[in-house]
Amino acid sequence: MIARVSAVLGAFSPEHPVLRVSDIARRAGLAKSVTSRIVSELVAEDFLERADQGVRVGIRMFELGELAQRSKELRQLALSAMADLRQATGLTVQLSVLKVPDQVYVEILMGRSAQLDIRSRIGGRVPAYATAGGKAVLAHSGPDIVDRALAGELMSLGPGTITDPAALRRQLARVRDEGVAYETEESNPGISCAACPILRADGTPIAAISVTGPAGQIDMAQLAPAVKIAALGLNRRIRANSAFSSL
Amino acid sequence: MIARVSAVLGAFSPEHPVLRVSDIARRAGLAKSVTSRIVSELVAEDFLERADQGVRVGIRMFELGELAQRSKELRQLALSAMADLRQATGLTVQLSVLKVPDQVYVEILMGRSAQLDIRSRIGGRVPAYATAGGKAVLAHSGPDIVDRALAGELMSLGPGTITDPAALRRQLARVRDEGVAYETEESNPGISCAACPILRADGTPIAAISVTGPAGQIDMAQLAPAVKIAALGLNRRIRANSAFSSL
DNA sequence: CCCATGCGATCCGATGAGCGGAACAGTCGG
DNA sequence: CCGACTGTTCCGCTCATCGGATCGCATGGG
Numbered sequence: 001m002i003a004r005v006s007a008v009l010g011a012f013s014p015e016h017p018v019l020r021v022s023d024i025a026r027r028a029g030l031a032k033s034v035t036s037r038i039v040s041e042l043v044a045e046d047f048l049e050r051a052d053q054g055v056r057v058g059i060r061m062f063e064l065g066e067l068a069q070r071s072k073e074l075r076q077l078a079l080s081a082m083a084d085l086r087q088a089t090g091l092t093v094q095l096s097v098l099k100v101p102d103q104v105y106v107e108i109l110m111g112r113s114a115q116l117d118i119r120s121r122i123g124g125r126v127p128a129y130a131t132a133g134g135k136a137v138l139a140h141s142g143p144d145i146v147d148r149a150l151a152g153e154l155m156s157l158g159p160g161t162i163t164d165p166a167a168l169r170r171q172l173a174r175v176r177d178e179g180v181a182y183e184t185e186e187s188n189p190g191i192s193c194a195a196c197p198i199l200r201a202d203g204t205p206i207a208a209i210s211v212t213g214p215a216g217q218i219d220m221a222q223l224a225p226a227v228k229i230a231a232l233g234l235n236r237r238i239r240a241n242s243a244f245s246s247l
Numbered sequence: 248m249i250a251r252v253s254a255v256l257g258a259f260s261p262e263h264p265v266l267r268v269s270d271i272a273r274r275a276g277l278a279k280s281v282t283s284r285i286v287s288e289l290v291a292e293d294f295l296e297r298a299d300q301g302v303r304v305g306i307r308m309f310e311l312g313e314l315a316q317r318s319k320e321l322r323q324l325a326l327s328a329m330a331d332l333r334q335a336t337g338l339t340v341q342l343s344v345l346k347v348p349d350q351v352y353v354e355i356l357m358g359r360s361a362q363l364d365i366r367s368r369i370g371g372r373v374p375a376y377a378t379a380g381g382k383a384v385l386a387h388s389g390p391d392i393v394d395r396a397l398a399g400e401l402m403s404l405g406p407g408t409i410t411d412p413a414a415l416r417r418q419l420a421r422v423r424d425e426g427v428a429y430e431t432e433e434s435n436p437g438i439s440c441a442a443c444p445i446l447r448a449d450g451t452p453i454a455a456i457s458v459t460g461p462a463g464q465i466d467m468a469q470l471a472p473a474v475k476i477a478a479l480g481l482n483r484r485i486r487a488n489s490a491f492s493s494l
Numbered sequence: 495c496c497c498a499t500g501c502g503a504t505c506c507g508a509t510g511a512g513c514g515g516a517a518c519a520g521t522c523g524g
Numbered sequence: 525c526c527g528a529c530t531g532t533t534c535c536g537c538t539c540a541t542c543g544g545a546t547c548g549c550a551t552g553g554g
Binding site: 002003005006009012013014017018038041042044045046047049056057058059060061062063064065066067068069070071097099104106121122123124125 | 256259
C-alpha cells in the first residue's frame with residue numbers, strides 16, 4: 001500500500017526530522033500496529049533508520065534524492081544566474097518549483113546580511129498561493145492547476161497572506177502581465193519577496209527565481225528589474241538545453 | 248509490499264537515471280503488470296515522475312533526501328576538514344559511510360587536477376571490501392558486520408581487487424593497527440586511495456574520510472599522515488557534538 | 495513504593511488488495 | 525504491412541495486510 005507508505009514518510013518534515021512510531025501513526029492517521037510494521041519494513045530497506053529517540057529518514061532516501069534529475073539539472077543551470085542575483089542585491093536568492101499545491105525550494109543562496117528570519121529550507125515546501133515564487137509560476141499555469149492550487153481553505157501564514165481566492169486570481173492576472181510577482185509578509189511575518197518565472201519556449205512554467213529581504217527595509221519594486229534580467233538570462237540558457245524539452 | 252517498491256526504486260542508478268517500465272521490471276525481477284501498477288502509484292505520490300522517455304526519480308525523493316539528518320550533520324561537520332585535506336593535497340577528497348555491504352559516498356570535493364577517472368558520485372555506492380573507505384570502516388566494525396560485508400562472492404572491480412576473504416580479513420587487522428586503509432586499483436582501474444575512519448568515543452565507526460589520486464603517480468603512503476590528521480581533527484569535533492552520541 | 499500512562503512489538507482472524515499471466519492498444523523501424 | 529516492442533488493463537486466486545487487543549517495558553507522578 002504505497003499511499004500508506006507515503007503517509008508515513010509525509011509525517012517527517014524539516015521541523016520534525018525525528019519521530020517516534022506513535023507520532024507517525026498520529027500524523028499519518030494510521031493504526032499503531034500498521035505503522036509499526038511499515039516502519040520496520042522501511043528500516044529494513046534503509047529508507048528509514050532508528051535513532052535513539054525514534055526514527056528518521058535513512059540513507060537510502062539520501063541516495064535517491066541525489067538521483068532526482070530534474071532538480072539537479074535545473075539547479076546546475078540556475079546556479080550562475082542565482083549567484084549573479086545574490087551578488088547584485090546582497091539578498092537571499094531562492095529557486096523553487098511548483099508541486100501542487102505547494103512550492104518546493106530546490107536551491108537557496110543565503111544573503112550577505114543576517115538572514116535569521118528566513119525559514120525556507122532546501123527541500124522544504126510552502127503553499128504556493130502564499131509565496132512570490134508560487135504566484136509567479138501559477139500566473140503562467142493552466143486553469144486546472146490554479147484551481148487545484150487554490151482548492152481548500154487558504155490559511156493565513158503571515159499578516160499579508162491573501163486568503164480570498166478571487167483576489168488571488170486577480171493578482172495572478174496582473175502578475176502574468178507584469179512578469180513579476182511580489183509577496184509582502186504572506187508566507188512569513190517580516191519578510192518580502194519578488195519572483196520571476198522560468199518558462200519553457202512554449203510558455204509553460206518550470207520554476208521561479210526569487211529574492212527575499214526584510215519587509216519595510218527593502219523596496220521590492222526596485223529589485224524587480226534585477227530579478228527579471230536574471231530570469232530572462234536563465235530562460236535563454238534553459239531553452240538552449242535539450243534536456244528541458246519536456247521537463 | 249515495500250520490498251517490491253524497494254526493488255523498483257533500486258533499479259535507478261547514477262548511470263541509469265531514466266528508465267522505462269519494462270527496464271524497471273527486468274532490473275527488479277518483477278512482472279511487467281506489477282511494475283506498471285507500482286510505478287503509477289509512485290508517480291501519483293510524486294516519488295517518481297514521467298519523463299518523455301520513461302520514468303525518473305521525482306521531487307518527493309529530493310525532499311526526503313534533504314531530510315536525511317545523519318548525512319546532513321556529518322557532512323557539515325566534515326566539510327572544513329575535507330576542504331583542508333583537499334587544500335593540502337590537491338587531490339579529490341571523499342566522505343563515505345558504510346551501509347552493508349556497500350560504502351555510500353556522502354560528500355566529494357573534486358581535486359584540482361583533471362579527475363576524469365574518478366567515477367564515484369555523491370549518493371553512489373561501491374562494495375565496501377573494494378574501497379579504502381570501506382576497509383577503514385570495516386576494520387573497526389564488529390565481526391558480524393564484517394561477515395555480512397564479505398558474504399557472497401567478492402567480485403573483481405579492478406586489477407587490484409582483493410577477492411580472497413581470508414586475505415581481506417588479514418588486511419583489515421593490519422588496517423586497525425595502522426589506522427589507515429589503502430586501495431590500489433581495487434574499485435576502479437587506474438586510481439589509488441588512502442582512507443582513515445571517523446570513530447565515536449567508544450571506538451565504533453561512523454564514516455571514513457579518504458583521498459584519491461591516479462595510481463602510480465601518487466604515493467599513498469606519503470599521504471597517510473595528512474589523512475590521519477584530518478580524521479583525528481574531525482573525530483574531536485564529532486565527539487564534541489552531542490548529536491553523534493548514538494548515531 | 496506502586497500504579498498509571500505511554501511506548502513499540504506481536505498476535506490473530508477476516509477480508510480485501512496485490513499478484514501475474516494474458517490480452518489489449520499504440521508506436522516504432524524495416 | 526507486419527513484426528517487435530512498448531505501457532496499460534482485465535480478472536480470478538491467494539496471501540499478505542489491516543487493526544483491535546494484548547504483552548512487556550520504561551517512565552514518572554502520587
